[in-house]
Amino acid sequence: MSEFLSKNHAGLAAYVPGEQPTGMEYIKLNTNESPYPPPPSVLTAVTKETLGKLRLYPNPDGTELIKKLAGTYGVRAENIIIGNGSDELLAFAFLAFCDKTRGVAFPDLTYGFYPVYAQLYGIPYEEIPLRDDFTVNFTKYMELGKNIVIANPNAPTGIALPLFEIQIICQSNPGHIVLIDEAYVDFGAESAVSLIGKHENLIVMHTFSKSRSMAGARMAYAIASAPIIEDLNKMKYSFNPYNVNRLTQIMAEAALGDESYFAEKRREIIATRSYTAAKLGGLGFEMTDSKANFIFARHPEISGLDLYTKLKEKGILIRHWDKPRIKDYVRITIGTKDQMDALIVAVEQILFSKY
Numbered sequence: 001m002s003e004f005l006s007k008n009h010a011g012l013a014a015y016v017p018g019e020q021p022t023g024m025e026y027i028k029l030n031t032n033e034s035p036y037p038p039p040p041s042v043l044t045a046v047t048k049e050t051l052g053k054l055r056l057y058p059n060p061d062g063t064e065l066i067k068k069l070a071g072t073y074g075v076r077a078e079n080i081i082i083g084n085g086s087d088e089l090l091a092f093a094f095l096a097f098c099d100k101t102r103g104v105a106f107p108d109l110t111y112g113f114y115p116v117y118a119q120l121y122g123i124p125y126e127e128i129p130l131r132d133d134f135t136v137n138f139t140k141y142m143e144l145g146k147n148i149v150i151a152n153p154n155a156p157t158g159i160a161l162p163l164f165e166i167q168i169i170c171q172s173n174p175g176h177i178v179l180i181d182e183a184y185v186d187f188g189a190e191s192a193v194s195l196i197g198k199h200e201n202l203i204v205m206h207t208f209s210k211s212r213s214m215a216g217a218r219m220a221y222a223i224a225s226a227p228i229i230e231d232l233n234k235m236k237y238s239f240n241p242y243n244v245n246r247l248t249q250i251m252a253e254a255a256l257g258d259e260s261y262f263a264e265k266r267r268e269i270i271a272t273r274s275y276t277a278a279k280l281g282g283l284g285f286e287m288t289d290s291k292a293n294f295i296f297a298r299h300p301e302i303s304g305l306d307l308y309t310k311l312k313e314k315g316i317l318i319r320h321w322d323k324p325r326i327k328d329y330v331r332i333t334i335g336t337k338d339q340m341d342a343l344i345v346a347v348e349q350i351l352f353s354k355y
């Protein structure tokens with residue numbers, strides 16, 4: 001820390017991303033990326049002509065891309081904002097709707113960025129405990145008098161809320177924002193996009209990072225009522241109007257033109273998740289009912305840290321958190337079937353190494 005850092009940020013604990021190794025080849029099951037490349041339409045979308053146009057700023061409004069997204073999700077263009085990953089859109093939402101007197105609530109176990117944004121902006125926040133089975137207790141969010149952020153399915157548990165619970169949360173907090181972060185919704189949960197238009201206070205956030213195989217492009221969007229989108233745009237145009245670069249806009253448009261590839265890869269991930277869960281179950285693991293592209297599991301005979309460390313020695317990266325309620329658990333991203341077979345062999349070797 002330099003002597004110049006604002007006192008406001010002296011105590012800030014920044015977000016810690018999962019490892020992104022550059023050297024040795026790992027089987028990378030630690031940051032919920034897709035094991036598949038983007039659709040062929042994306043691989044050929046950026047032409048030499050496009051690259052020549054890099055001298056020009058991108059369209060700050062993302063007009064064409066937003067038109068395509070609106071068509072895909074059955075909403076109007078005025079209901080959508082695009083961002084440089086959902087991390088950026090989350091930052092805009094915290095900035096726009098929260099302050100010292102308008103706090104925010106989210107589950108005690110959820111995406112690690114929410115408390116970081118609250119701290120960064122000096123927003124009071126409440127971490128509402130998940131039930132013992134790690135489900136979100138929606139009754140604790142009723143008439144809360146705070147803005148609410150819920151990842152659905154939640155991370156790192158993968159457990160999804162049914163839509164009617166989200167509806168009740170929206171209805172019982174008419175004076176506050178309810179932000180549903182649907183980073184993993186395409187892997188088997190119900191989307192709240194269908195509730196847009198019914199609830200003026202609802203924001204639904206999607207990303208291209210997980211189900212659309214484009215984490216490296218940094219592209220996400222939020223869907224909400226027009227006045228909310230206007231407020232989010234006010235933040236964007238006060239911060240970084242050109243937040244989604246020219247190449248990413250073109251690649252994202254191309255991705256939306258290939259919905260069959262998108263559906264096929266989602267089906268493959270879901271099938272591989274069931275396959276892996278059955279194998280791990282057979283080895284004595286306990287798991288949550290994950291509707292995401294990862295499995296959240298623990299084994300009675302090995303600690304989460306131990307499993308993480310030993311798998312890393314074998315060239316497989318997974319994720320572990322040293323947090324009281326979940327330190328026995330690990331989160332394993334669903335890769336290809338071959339990658340999961342390699343994981344299962346490695347886990348067997350670790351579990352039975354004493355024999």
Ligand SMILES: *Cc1c(COP(=O)(O)O)cnc(C)c1O
Binds near residue numbers: 084087
């Ligand atoms: C991965 C993830 C994000 C971040 O997505 P980006 O679009 O890559 O910034 C946001 N929320 C949750 C719950 C995530 O898991």
